[in-house]
Amino acid sequence: MYKKLFIPGPVPVHPDILAAMATPMIGHRMKEYAELHGRVTSRLKQVLLTQSKVFLATSSAFGVMEGAIRNLVGKRCANFCNGAFSDKWHDVTLRCGKQADAIRFEWGRPVTPEAVEKALSTGNYDSMTLIHNETSTGVMSPLREIADVMRSFPDVMFIVDTVSSMSALKIPVDALGIDSCIFGVQKAFALPPGLTVFTASERALRRAAAMEGRGYYFDYLEFDASDAKDNTPSTPCISQIYAMDRQLERMFAEGLETRWERHRDLAGYVRGWLTSRGFELFPDAGYESLTLTCARNTRGVDLAVLKKRLAEAGFAFDDGYGKIKGQTFRIAHMGDMTKNDLDDLFSAIIAIMPELA
Ligand SMILES: Cc1ncc(COP(=O)(O)O)c(C=O)c1O
Structure with a gap:
């Protein structure tokens, strides 16, 4: 039933979206795909208020969350943890073989700008992860205030999960100085799961270029090279991208x-x-x-x-x-x-x- x-x-998916997913298939190396890809990424830039690169990954969010760690964490990562998903991101960081510390908050509490300032002032970190909206506890951390603190640490990669918040409120990726903003589409975007969107700032791409062990599937540089041709490194979830195209139209109509x-x-x-x-x-x-x-x-x-x-x-x-x-x-x-x-x-x-x- x-x-x-x-x-x-x-969350529930609108019938128009389900219909868009039934669009007859195209090949991802055909010009029809490049047109779709270019249209979707340029509309996403309008939603994310960014001029950074916007990439489309065929994966659930944790694939790219792991990719961000592999591409952007060099010396040591500060994982700010205030719930189940941020705890898991710390675990993922360690499983990627990176040095990392969990800066923990009681569940129900937000990550505070003061704690970010204190941790990063130690000089121990070249990267940090933050979950904007901890879905496990229903807590939204103060992104703007944290972003203000991050301005004092230009060498620390600001990696933000907006999995359950992007598009529900204004999250201006560039104005906030986010280096990599990551979100799946099955939450506030109300699409079927399977597609994850992420951004990469110029700084992030420079960091990735100097990083060993980026792997292949989530290599930011592979995504960048493919994006120049309005494409993806490997076969994308084309039906979901049709769904995203339709949902973006609906969003701008609203x-x-x-x-x-x-x-x-x-x-x-x-x-x-x-x-x-x-x-x-x-x-x-x-x-x-x-x-x-x-x-x-x-x-x-x-x-x-x-x-x-x-x-x-x-x-x-x-x-x-x-x-x-x-x-x-x-x-x-x-x-x-x-x-x-x-x-x-x-x-x-x-x-x-x-x-x-
Ligand atoms: C805030 C947050 N981050 C990450 C995830 C993991 O996403 P996925 O299951 O798509 O990998 C979730 C899933 O609920 C989430 O709510």
């Missing part, structure tokens, strides 16, 4: 400002619905995500039962991630979602647990 997805990715405002409104709506029913929000106040809401189960709801009953009613619901599973739950409000979608979920919750009305 089809379940409407309220989990933090993948208007980026309107899209950002819709996400702000939806976030406020979900927070209001939950707090008015006695649920506390898990993140520190002021750092709640704009794309998903993570709440503490302060009402003592049997989340396993709720999840099961919602599934029977046709809704996919998330009962927390990693070590906070069961103590928290998460509701996604990203991509193409509207208030009506959330009202459907809320009505279903109340039908199952009338005490939450």
Whole structure:
């Protein structure tokens, strides 16, 4: 049975996108592909507000997150960790054989500019990783303030995961000085999974050129050389790129400002619905995500039962991630979602647990 997805990715995919994915196949060395690639990357530059290179990788996000480590971490990496995905990125950094330290924050807390300043002032690092929107905890770290700190460390690569935030709010990659910004498409872009977009600044490409052990599949220089021909180093997920093309058209038709405002409104709506029913929000106040809401189960709801009953009613619901599973739950409000979608979920919750009305 089809379940409407309220989990933090993948999220529901609009029928226009599914139709775009059924476009008859082309070869990636044909001029039709170069046209598609060029159109998609130039539109993505408008969304990302960047003149940096924008590359398309056929992979889930962690492929490129590992690639960024292989290409950009030389001496030592500072991995800022405030949840499951940032913890995992630290682990990936070590598994790539790189020297790295995890600078840890309690789950629910943001990464702070002060901590970034303190860590980088040691002079130990030539690279850092940051997850803008920790999907496991629903915490959005203050990217602009952290970017301000990064300006004092021009030799430190600023590698940012915007997997669950890109396109839901303004993230001006160049103005923020991000060297490599990475995101999968199954979250705020509301596409089927399988495509990851990443940027590379001039500095990043220079760093990569001097790096040994970049491997092949995620070699930034291979991507750069192929991009000059509006192409990719190996066969790309062409159907997904058609889907991205269609989604970018839809995004510009909605208007980026309107899209950002819709996400702000939806976030406020979900927070209001939950707090008015006695649920506390898990993140520190002021750092709640704009794309998903993570709440503490302060009402003592049997989340396993709720999840099961919602599934029977046709809704996919998330009962927390990693070590906070069961103590928290998460509701996604990203991509193409509207208030009506959330009202459907809320009505279903109340039908199952009338005490939450
Ligand atoms: C913030 C963040 N980073 C990375 C990932 C990993 O993405 P993928 O499973 O596409 O590799 C996720 C997945 O949920 C995520 O939310």
